[in-house]
Amino acid sequence: MNNPVDTIELRLVRVLYTVLTQSSVSRAALQLGMTQPAVSAALRRLRELTGDPLLVRHGGAMVATPLGASLVEPAARMLRDAQRLVAAQAKFDPAQTQQTFRIAAADYLDPEFLPECVAAIRSAAPGCRVDLLPLSAAFDYREALAAGEADLVLGNWLEPPPDLHRLPLCSDDIVCLVAADHPLLRQGLTLERYLQCEHVAPTALRAHGEGVIDQYLQRQGLHRKVSVHCAFFGAIPRLVARSLLVLTTGRQFCQRYVDQGLAVRVLPCPVKFPPLTYYLLWHGRSQHDAAHRWLREQVRDTAARLLPAGRAPRAGETR
DSSP: OOOGGGGOOHHHHHHHHHHHHHTOHHHHHHHHTOOHHHHHHHHHHHHHHHTSOSEEEETTEEEEOHHHHHHHHHHHHHHHHHHHHHHHHHOOOTTTOOOEEEEEEOSOSOTTHHHHHHHHHHHHOTTOEEEEEEOOTTOOHHHHHHHTSOSEEEEEOSSOOTTSEEEEEEEEOEEEEEETTOTHHHHOOOHHHHHHSEEEEEGGGGTTSSOHHHHHHHHTTOOOEEEEEESOGGGHHHHHHTSSOEEEEEHHHHHHHHHTTOSEEEEEOSSOOOOEEEEEEEOGGGTTOHHHHHHHHHHHHHHHHHSOTTTSOOTTOOO
8 A cells, every 4th residue: 555655745745835835826936936837736736645725715815724724844954954964965075084994905906096095085184084995805895885884996997897887097007027137138038938937926816716817817818927916005015026927907006106216127928918906895775975975086196196197087977
C-alpha cells in the first residue's frame, strides 16, 4: 500500500504555504515566479490530497479554512528544514573545518606530490587533519572507500575499478632508471637485455596481484626477473644507484632523482608500454559532499601545478 506522504512534493508545500500566507492565488504566483494557472492547478491537487478547500472566498477576499490555517506552521517548518538540508550540503568553509581527510596513496608518482598536496590542503584548511594511508596488500581500498575509512585513493591502474568515480590526474611515459655506471648506458637497452636484467619492483603494486608493469608484460607474453620487491618506493632509486637493478616506472618520478643529483640515469624502455595514468578514485557516497568536492579540487589543482604542462586533465575530466 502506498504511503500518502509519497504523494506530497516539496514544491506543493511551497505553494501551500505561499497561497495560505498571501491569501491570494495571483500574489502567490508572483512571489513563486509561477503562472496563475500553474498555482491554481497545484492548489487543486492540494485540495484533492487533503479533502479540504484550504482557501475559500469571503466577500472580496480569500480566507483559510480551519485546516488550512492549521497547516501554515507545519508547512513553514518543512520549508525551513529543507532549506537547512540544502545549506548544510552547499556550505563548506575550509578555513573553519575541523574535519579529518583520509587519503590512501602510493608514493610512486612524484616524490614531491604528496607533500605538496598536504601543504595545499593544510594551508587552506589549517584546522583539518590529514591521514595518509599506504596502499598495500593488507589494505582493501575499495572497501575502505565504501566504509568511509578513506576519502580518496591515489594510484595507477591499467583499468581502474569501474564501480568507483575517477579523475585522471596525469599520464606519464614509462622509462627505466639505472645506476649512473650501469653497463646498459654503454651497451644500449634492447628488449633482450631488458628481460635478462635483474629488476626491482614496488611491493605496494602487488596489493591485488602483480603491478601494472608485470600485468602488461604478461599480456604481451613477456616475463622479466624481479629480484627485489620493496615496500618503500622512495628508497628504490637509492637501491638502483648502488646496484645493477633496473626500475621501470614513470619518467616524472625518475627525473626528480636525476635532478637531485643521485647517481642514476634514465633510459628509454624497449617495451612499448602505454602511458602510465595516475587516477584519483572515490566512492559514490562522497560524490556530492561539499567537503569532499573541495578535497578533490585541492588534489587536482596540485597535479596541475606540479606535473608537466599538458599532462594534467581539465577540470571536467571525471566520471
